[in-house]
Amino acid sequence: MYYSEYSREQLLAEQESLKAAYKKFLDMGLRLDMSRGKPCAEQLDISVHMLDIVNSEHDCKSKTGLDCRNYGLLEGLPSCRELFAKLMQVKPEEVMIGGNSSLNMMFDTIATFMYTPVCEGAKPWLFEEKRKFLCPVPGYDRHFGITEYFGFEMITVPMTESGPDMDVVESLVENDDTIKGIWCVPKYSNPQGYTYSDETVKRFAALKPKAKDFRIIWDDAYCIHDIADEGDTLLSLMDECRKTGNTELPIIFCSTSKITFPGSGVAAMAAGEKTMEVIHRRYQSQTIGYDKINMLRHMLFFKDLDGVKAHMLKHKAILKPRFDMVLRKLDAKLADKGFAKWCKPNGGYFVSIDVMENTASKVVRMCKNAGLVLTSAGATYPYGKDPKDSNIRIAPTFPPASELEIAMDVFCVCARLCAVEELLAKA
């Protein structure tokens, strides 16, 4: 029976029983963390042999004979550019290999456009009195953090199961030249795990932005991160843009942070020729080149795309039971109460849950008091403000499997208790 159908007496009884359950969790002195999309130790273990490959016995030469230990090759190892081209569905010559973080590359890209025009006829964004950025919500807090840092007004766009609401995107982008970009996680979106439909990708490729310096930030963070046996597929945005003549629109990012080691992976980006020229001019002043030994380490470990795919199956084997457990718990404990909604992602790193409106912050606070750290409520919205105070991002990857069950029990009790108390207060 749905909570909304409960009588006041039934709600009060449920409250008592949930309070007692919560009290038990309090007494257990738990210390659980589901706050960030961090791989768990078992996931990191499957990449440790990568650390053996480039050793003192290895000559550290690339395929073309280049000594990877020394300076040079600003754009990165050719073999690495080829691999990332496949991951990002672009051409190798469109790829620039960076350091350890695609977030860093995204930040630097936005930073560049703050002081350098994106294209001829545009001005540095710092000189734009008003500058706006589209933020599909719920979304990734660190994306929103970058545009907040740079003083953008962030306009939210509702997410749907097929991607951002493209009617909204088109009407905003095609009529407002102060809108300079949009944050996208097109595959297994953070946090809902939605993959943009073919139609959505085609509509992105067909956009006619009012601002000539509008760019699509296409963060393909989970391009190959399936959990389900049948993973989602994403159309190549760049290929679609070739058809529409819009190749300067997308700037695409990717990394191995959640393939090998977060913080010690390899990141990459791709963009159209003219846009990349602007970015490349910055790179030429910014660095002599990124860590080629780490690129070599990755390439020798994976060899090619098939190697990466085989590796991802090992991640899936670790993650699928965790996601299954989270979803099973939600089904068992929340489904019949009717106040919460969640997604069943085929990949990515999160389960996104909408609890009863006006209770998300309280749920997160109660979980924290019971020793379970969740992503802050509101984090999936610009400025950390969820207007409905309803969305909570669950990151099931990091806690040991043994702790995940109890963590979800705590979460479900808190979500239910807050829902019951909200209904009682409103009644």
Add this chain to the structure above:
Amino acid sequence: MYYSEYSREQLLAEQESLKAAYKKFLDMGLRLDMSRGKPCAEQLDISVHMLDIVNSEHDCKSKTGLDCRNYGLLEGLPSCRELFAKLMQVKPEEVMIGGNSSLNMMFDTIATFMYTPVCEGAKPWLFEEKRKFLCPVPGYDRHFGITEYFGFEMITVPMTESGPDMDVVESLVENDDTIKGIWCVPKYSNPQGYTYSDETVKRFAALKPKAKDFRIIWDDAYCIHDIADEGDTLLSLMDECRKTGNTELPIIFCSTSKITFPGSGVAAMAAGEKTMEVIHRRYQSQTIGYDKINMLRHMLFFKDLDGVKAHMLKHKAILKPRFDMVLRKLDAKLADKGFAKWCKPNGGYFVSIDVMENTASKVVRMCKNAGLVLTSAGATYPYGKDPKDSNIRIAPTFPPASELEIAMDVFCVCARLCAVEELLAKA
């Protein structure tokens, strides 16, 4: 006998003989590179065992038990901050560990100040109609490249054996609030190998800049890179600034690019508390953290400062014979001709030579035609323009020792031939 004392006949005879020598080099089809401060293969070899340390058998835990394979710890490993604090002569809490490149950290620092005020009451440098930067010359081309990229007017300051001419620096900095910074390589300066005297460091610490957002960019790239048995010592700028109350003035940079592997080393920076707050705010939006496995690799390899010092002795053993050879050749082939001047550095990566005025470009061109690539003439000056067309930077580290002798022979013949022809043309 000095060329300046040669008769026309003597010059013509010398020209003939040098032309014949040059012709021989042309016929040899040489392929030599002394263009950049790149370590040679033997130098890289002394660090290869670092690649064995963090392997699949290692738990990748830091001293405090942190799993270095995962996200976290924006400022870098504490042990690494301690080591760099000693190298940069600052406190560990003033240190931020970065990626693989201190150049990248310098670029990002200047970039930050383009769009964010350095301190209260200042404005982003992009909003300054005029912005100037002091460039001691000869200096490092990549420094000048950054301020050129960001549209600074670069004001040259003459270098002396004890550092930049501080009378000039003080009079400029203390009277012109459009001057926002100065590039410094305080130890074994690039390219001359001069180390700033105690007095110079004290005068930097006592600067009273007209612009409150003036900063000293203190690139301590060669802090521990002795070639001579008795290396130079550099006073701690930060300590001196503590005495003068000027701790917000310096921003200090350092890396292991020329200690372990260029491109796969660890870089770091340090700054006063308030300045670091501004930079730290940027880092918080820019990244989750840098490559901790590589930090761990370095720390396990070196253990502590003594470990680094012992390692640098191995570099010295490789480099000293090369620098000796270069200086011996210059002494033997150029000293008695009286038209060239050069420095005998106690450390660093370069030998700076002033050939006869108006001939540096021609010398570099002639060397190139004979298969010897040198740093472009003028590269040691802002905008690549040496007003006297006289300074050439020799990088003796990269070519195999066997090639260095012939490379210097080529260089000396070209320098002499150009000098003779310049004298003939002027006569």
